[in-house]
Amino acid sequence: MGQFIYDGEVLDLRVDDRSLTHLQIVIVNMLRRDHRFVFSWKDDVLHGDGRSSVWLHPNVSLRFTFSGSRVPSINRSWLEDLYATATSGSGLVLTPEPIDTSTAGDSAWSDAVVPGDEESSTAGDRE
Template sequence: MGELRYGSDLIAVAMPDDILAHLQLVVAAKLGAGEGFTVSWRHSDGQGRSTLWLERSIPLRFDFASPHPVATDPRRVRAMLTEAAAVTGVSLGTLPLEAP
């Protein structure tokens, strides 16, 4: 289980390495083009959901659990890029709650 670290405090959002690897490519493409977007997910305890606004000025770090690169699927990346371009943003489904 990897982590997306977000904001000046680098708050951790735990997610599987394969989701994190695909999201990393989408973030690079969108932020590289100067375009912000949202990323949302449901909490695994069924008690809520979270959304992050991603843009160039907000610190991000991708921490992978595995030392080996994850194979990514270009079709999945394109689908996520399409989602990112919509007002609803990218939906990651259900993820564990943020790490303390």
């Protein structure tokens, strides 16, 4: 399970590395474009089973901590879904992973890759 650390505070958001990788791509690319948005998630049942949200903006300190060292393959359709929520009035919400039906040319967002992973993203299907 990975962790999302916001402004030095470990948030009560524990997600698998695959989900966290997709969130990282969306969040980093949105902030690179100087977007500000809300990120919301459902709290663990151990902590009240409620919801939490944070306001993300380019000046906030973020850290993504992964439990594994391998970068998972990227589902472009999932990125599209996540970008759609991030730019909506409700803000970014982690949606369930859909089947990847996209092609590399679907949209400008489809070129998003994990930072430092540009070469392997063009090498075709990974993992």
